[in-house]
Amino acid sequence: MKYAKPLPSYLVQRYQGWKATIFSENKAWYRRLADEGQRPRAFIISCCDSRVHVTSIFGADQGEFFIHRNIANLVPPFTDDSDHHGTSAAVEYAVSALKVAHIVVLGHSNCGGVQGCYDMCSGHAPELEEKSSFVGRWMDILRPGYERVLDVPEEQRKDALEKEAVLVSLENLMTFPFVREAVEKGDLTLHGLWTDIGEGDLHQYDPETKSFKLV
Structure with missing residues (x-):
């Protein structure tokens, strides 16, 4: 080569x-x-962003986490079409082969992928609407989240959409039959996190209050 x-x-x-x-x-x-x-206890799904360093945040050693990174830490919904689904393959391997006890979806502040989705859905990034845009078609996964933040004050929408990226991924994880089965058996738990890069703060999703709270 x-x-x-x-x-x-x-x-x-x-x-x-x-x-x-x-x-x-x-x-x-x-x-x-x-x-x-390897016998990792947790599967971490985080963003490709170079500023998000999962092993540093949790002080993890080699062999402790099974990690998958993609643009905006997204998980697509389950589909029977199994052609070239890197994220879905990682989910399957983590749950079915490695038998992880936890899946953590970690979002973050100032996410460029989420910004792209926001711009695309609001009509300010026509290049991402092109069928040839890999980023645009990937960010289509987050369109339901964009619809849910339209009632949020404009100055808060980007932050809200970053958190929606976490929630959409958690929702989509539950569309995988083997994930749902493991969760319902009590063998697997799902966790949603969002980190503020500049402040070093970590927030976790609380299903009771339907909000992210500081850890």
Whole structure:
């Protein structure tokens, strides 16, 4: 593959530093993970945004979380069409193969994907309406959430839509038969979180008050 190039030197240096320190000091743990396989207790669905660092937020070690990242931390609804559904495949593997006990959907402030959905649905991003737009068609998943924030004061809609991205994903998770079955059996719990990048605050969804509360 002629287009693949060697890593930039700064990444090579960082890797070598990690191998010489963190890996070297925990070699037995890494070998155990390799030999025994992964047994993560939680499956985290978060945004691709480089500012959202799930393992740092929760101080997680290798092998603790099964993580899937996509634009705006969205989960599509279940469909019988199984062609090229990366997020759905991750959900299936986490629940059916790894038997995780928790699924966490983590949204965040200043989400570019959610902003794109807001602009598209409000008629300010016609390029995202094109059938050829991968981002636009992905953000169609969030259209129901956009409809639900139209009654929110305009200055608060973007923040509300970021939280709707979490709720829409939780709702869609329950359309997967194997997720619903695990939840109803008590083998799996779903959690909705939203983090403020600038403040470091973490909010969790409370179904009783139907609102996000500071953790």
